[in-house]
Amino acid sequence: MGAPPRLPSRVRETGQPNNTPNADRDDRGVYYGWAVMPVACLMLIGTLPGQTVVVSQFNTALRAALGLSNEALSLCYLIGTLAAAFPLTLVGRASDRIGPRRTAGLIVGAFCLGTLALTNATGAVTLTLGFFLVRFLGQGALGMLSSHVLALWFEQRLATVESIKHAVFSLGSAAAPAITLAMIGAFGWRHAYAIMGVAVALVLLPLIAFVLRDRPEEVGQHLDNEPPTAREHDREENDPADGPSGEADFTLGEALRTRTCWLLIIPGMLSGLVGTAMLFHMQPLLVEAGVRDPIDSGAVAVSTWAVALFIGLTTGGPAADRVPPRVILPLSPLGITASCLLMFVASEPWHAAAAMGIYGVSQGWGMAAAGPAIARFFGRPHHGAIRGFVTSAMVGGTATGPYLFTLVGGWLGTSEEITLIRGLLAFAAVAVPVAVGAAFATRPSVPER
Secondary structure: OOOOOOOOHHHHHHOOOOOOOOOOOOOOOOOOHHHHHHHHHHHHHOOHHHOHHHHHHHHHHHHHHHOOOHHHHHHHHHHHHHHHHOOHHHHHHHHHHHOHHHHHHHHHHHHHHHHHHHOOOOOHHHHHHHHHHHHHHHHHHHHHHHHHHHHOOOOOOHHHHHHHHHHHHHHHHHHHHHHHHHHHHHHOHHHHHHHHHHHHHHHHHHHHHHOOOOOHHHHOOOHHHOOHHHHHHHHHHOOOOOOOOOOOEOOHHHHHOOHHHHHHHHHHHHHHHHHHHHHHOHHHHHHHHOOOOHHHHHHHHHHHHHHHHHHHHHHHHHHHOOOOHHHHOOHHHHHHHHHHHHHHOOOOHHHHHHHHHHHHHHHHHHHHHHHHHHHHHHEOOOHHHHHHHHHHHHHHHHHHHHHHHHHHHHHHOOOOOOOHHHHHHHHHHHHHHHHHHHOOOOOOOOOOO
């Protein structure tokens, strides 16, 4: 199981932590959280077969193989993804009870089986079931657990480590479209998906079993590698990002009754909705816009989004450890407005790439601000359940995006055809009031019991 990290001298000698705030700061050994963080990064990368950035590359192949229209494929994705959102709170509660390590092991094994089920799709019903499995187990559950485990190990640097994790994911996302298209060309879409699922299990299961640990207390350490009294002293000296609150203890119900919880959730839901719609429909959008080589141009635009997301995360993470979320969070919906408007007027491949670049940077800022704020404002004891609900909401947004896009396109188009690209104007308008509301996301009052 691996040797535990070197413990502080007072813990080694007495079995008790040193409660003097500044004592023994240089004799705590290497914090095991830094070993947990790479595992969390790989857990998030492992969700790629269930992420739209990969699924969208199968769009053309799926429609041709299964005889589905663009609207029918979008409806399958909607139903599968929307259904995937509901069980996530249960996964979060399970993680609170048995720990993220055991929960992640079960989810990874099931995710591998889910990708194999998708490869056997023969029509709309079985494809919808496959979408449900990879979206629930991959994008939803495994992605949620990668954030949950970091929140149990980090507090003061949580925004930074979360952003590093997502930045690593964005680099994987940047390479994913080209790799996926190459695999589809070499092996066919069914075998390509199967190879991805098996590879995820082979990489992650050993790491979860032998490296991942649930909490610092399991190895005789403390959150942030600081005794509780030292963390209190640090909060008095420096109160970043509206003040981290490792002592907060909101239940899921208490969190949902606060205005702040919804002001943190809604921008992320909108970002997932709009971004998934654009990513999923990238190829037909570029066809409507008259952009040459829509498949290759779409892959470039998606890769540009991933690189831009990396930039947004690496700049937003450190800022979110110092600046309140109400300052950073509105930048996400404002970026949505700008990217939708630019995509609407796109006529060249670089226009689409620029639009996705703006979206990626703004999405990175929003992710850097919202995720850590949830842990800081509402605490660790019920973080799995709260994070599970938040992830359900995010997945629900991604579920409705592609199909809602076709509906809005139909309303704004003509009686003869759906005009997807006109739906961008509606999304651009909705993002503006969301940006205004996000500016009021402040620390909630401690619940009275």
